[in-house]
Amino acid sequence: MNNKSRKAKGRILQNLVRDKIVKLFPVLGTDDIRSCLMSEPGADIKLISLTARKLFPYDVECKNRQEYKTIYNHYKHACKHGNLEPLLVLKMNREKSLAVIDLDHFIELLARAN
Structure with missing residues (x-):
């Protein structure tokens, strides 16, 4: 599997987790939560607002590996x-x-x- 495919596979999992969190807490929008960019330091799901951190107090690391x-x-x-x-x-x-x-x-x- 090439590097581009690996990153795409990881991005799909990050987006799935982000979407499930947003569905659970509809008050959250794109200003509150987002998936990180590949190779960006920190958690894979970025909780930007204080509201997001209060509703979902987790640092999410996503690993989509064989x-x-x-x-x-x-x-x-x-x-x-x-x-x-x-x-x-x-x-x-x-x-x-x-x-x-x-x-x-x-x-x-x-x-x-x-």
């Missing part, structure tokens, strides 16, 4: 445990534990909280 297949395998395994919402917790030596949930479920949680 090499994370093992994480997806672990998540699929978590999905097979029963009827409850799957949650994958990851931990590496000397690193923080991470929680992985489905994006739609995450947006649903935020919608219920508001």
Whole structure:
């Protein structure tokens, strides 16, 4: 895969996440939230206004890569445990534990909280 294709693939994921946040909080517009440019430092979803940061207090990093297949395998395994919402917790030596949930479920949680 060439570099241009990789960047396009990442941009598609960033735009998907941004659109879901805007759909959840219709008060937010293009002056409040945007996807970052490729190679721009910081979070991939830029929360520009104070309103956006209050409604969505997260720094979002988007990774759309094939090499994370093992994480997806672990998540699929978590999905097979029963009827409850799957949650994958990851931990590496000397690193923080991470929680992985489905994006739609995450947006649903935020919608219920508001």
